[in-house]
Amino acid sequence: xxxxxxxxxxxxxxxxxxxxxxxxxxxxxxxxxxxxxxxxxxxxxxxxxxxxxxxxxxxxxxxxxxxxxxxxxxxxxxxxxxxxxxxxxxxxxxxxxxxxxxxxxxxxxxxxxxxxxxxxxxxxxxxxxxxxxxxxxxxxxxxxxxxxxxxxxxxxxxxxxxxxxxxxxxxxxxxxxxxxxxxxxxxxxxxxxxxxxxxxxxxxxxxxxxxxxxxxxxxxxxxxxxxxxxxxxxxxxxxxxxxxxxxxxxxxxxxxxxxxxxxxxxxxxxxxxxxxxxxxxxxxxxxxxxxxxxxxxxxxxxxxxxxxxxxxxxxxxxxxxxxxxxxxxxxxxxxxxxxxxxxxxxxxxxxxxxxxxxxxxxxxxxxxxxxxxxxxxxxxxxxxxxxxxxxxxxxxxxxxxxxxxxxxxxxxxxxxxxxxxxxxxxxxxx
Numbered sequence: 279x280x281x282x283x284x285x286x287x288x289x290x291x292x293x294x295x296x297x298x299x300x301x302x303x304x305x306x307x308x309x310x311x312x313x314x315x316x317x318x319x320x321x322x323x324x325x326x327x328x329x330x331x332x333x334x335x336x337x338x339x340x341x342x343x344x345x346x347x348x349x350x351x352x353x354x355x356x357x358x359x360x361x362x363x364x365x366x367x368x369x370x371x372x373x374x375x376x377x378x379x380x381x382x383x384x385x386x387x388x389x390x391x392x393x394x395x396x397x398x399x400x401x402x403x404x405x406x407x408x409x410x411x412x413x414x415x416x417x418x419x420x421x422x423x424x425x426x427x428x429x430x431x432x433x434x435x436x437x438x439x440x441x442x443x444x445x446x447x448x449x450x451x452x453x454x455x456x457x458x459x460x461x462x463x464x465x466x467x468x469x470x471x472x473x474x475x476x477x478x479x480x481x482x483x484x485x486x487x488x489x490x491x492x493x494x495x496x497x498x499x500x501x502x503x504x505x506x507x508x509x510x511x512x513x514x515x516x517x518x519x520x521x522x523x524x525x526x527x528x529x530x531x532x533x534x535x536x537x538x539x540x541x542x543x544x545x546x547x548x549x550x551x552x553x554x555x556x557x558x559x560x561x562x563x564x565x566x567x568x569x570x571x572x573x574x575x576x577x578x579x580x581x582x583x584x585x586x587x588x589x590x591x592x593x594x595x596x597x598x599x600x601x602x603x604x605x606x607x608x609x610x611x612x613x614x615x616x617x618x619x620x621x622x623x624x625x626x627x628x629x630x631x632x633x634x635x636x637x638x639x640x641x642x643x644x645x646x647x648x649x650x651x652x653x654x655x656x657x658x659x660x661x662x663x664x665x666x667x668x669x670x671x672x673x674x675x676x677x678x679x680x681x682x683x684x685x686x687x688x689x690x691x692x693x694x695x696x697x698x699x700x701x702x703x704x705x706x707x708x
Contacts (some may be wrong), residue, residue, distance in 0.1 A: 294332060296404035297348075301328045303408070304374065306414035311422060312366050318618040320360055327351040346454070349375070361684055365439040368446035375453050376478050377414065381407050383471045411614050435489050437605075446479040503576035504561075518572055561591070568597035570608050575632070578615040586626040587619060593643055595634040601705050602688060604682050610641065613674040614701050618647035623701060625650050631698075646698040654699070658690045 305324060309316055316324075331347030349371065356367040361558065377400070382397065385406055391397040458469050525548065533543035561579060568573040575591070582589050600607060615632075622628045631646040660679045682688050687706040 283629075289348040291397065292401040294329065296333045298325055298329055299353075300411075301325050301348075301407050303412055303415070305421060309435050310419045311372070311415075312362075314362055314366065315470060316360065321454065323359075324352065324355055327355055339471060349450075362437070365435075365442045365446075368443055368450070372446040372449040372453075372478075375450060376474060377411060378407060379453065379474060380471060381410055383468075404564055409436075437492055438485065438489050441488060442485055448546065449474075449478055449481060449653075454646055462572060486574075494568070496573065499527065500563075500576075503573060504563055505581070562583055565593055566597060566601075570604050571597050571611065574608050574611050574615070578612070578619065582619050582622075585623040585628065586670075587630055590629070590631045590637070592631075592633040595636050597634065600641055601707050602685065607643075607686070610678050610681060610703060613678055614645045614703075618645050618699075621649040621651070627647050639706065643703040643705070644700065645702075646700045648697065649694070649699040652694075654694070656694060659692070 298541050302321075304326060305316060305321055308314065328348045328351060331351045339707045353367060353371060356362050357364060377565075384404065385391075386394065386397050389397075389402070391400070391403075397403050422603075453474060462548060528544060531543065532538075532544060561572075561576055562574055563569070566575055579589050579591075615630075618630045622630055625648040627648050629648050632643070633642070633644045635642045635644070678690070682690055689704040689706070691702040691704065692700070
């Protein structure tokens, strides 16, 4: 069909408008559901890619080509241009494909179209699909907004992302295999749509079961760490209470002899014990209100404590409202703390300072640690395989750099002075 004749076809014009509206609505719901902003420029490019794919498919007079070009173009644009995670894109598009085919099956049988092709070319079909998908999208978004999924559960989904990606790809391939092989029979025979629905249902159940299992293990680990922290705090408090009378007597001895230098030294020793108790009390799930971050901090705290490293912790940010992916943050946090512990345990003065703060423009995670290798080059530490330790891989900070490169709202400042090596992660609004 010539492009000129195609452009004069009323049904083609209406369907083109509906296709553009469909893409725009899909982008809106994708951003809302996954909380992934897309700029106006990229939004326009995505619409143009889909409009071109739709036109090309109609020029070739094959609606299957039109849908295929639109799907492949959108997948490529989302993953390679927008750098959105594969698990979000593939799971979203596989779900959309399943919903659309189910709706088309119902519309075909309700309105008794002569063929699947005539239904696809009918504007009424496009309007009905668009309307119902908009309602479904609104309901899903509303439920997710009010459900407030535990970040730890979201983290467990991310950990199972290879499985989710594989299942989503399998679903998409199953859809295409059935759709291409049984094109005209597809909407006339419930058998084919049931295959797709059962395939999707069982794969969704498998994903949810595995994610819930991972979530339960993380919850148990969090409770174990919390219990360990509470027991340590309880033991410290009991010991301090038991020795309180002796401590007062010792202070009295320094006062009676007017030994202020001795009193100062004794006070410093008491302060050190009090500091340990204060830091333990800060390992509080209500203060560190994100379970995934709590897990990392508690685990690294007890690891540092086993090496007699002093940990100073300050949390002055709502950790559930950080402007970055929690999974990526916990990866960065774990790597930076491992490096800080490794460096600090070699020093005479073993100390690590951890602070979560924010100002008007950004949120900040700062980790400072004492270190012995004063000659370390802060320009080389992010290179692949670079390490100052004989048994280390040198991949930790290289992985951090990869995460930073994927996110335009993150910045990491690395500095050092005579006392501390410092890493400050700055998180700006996306």
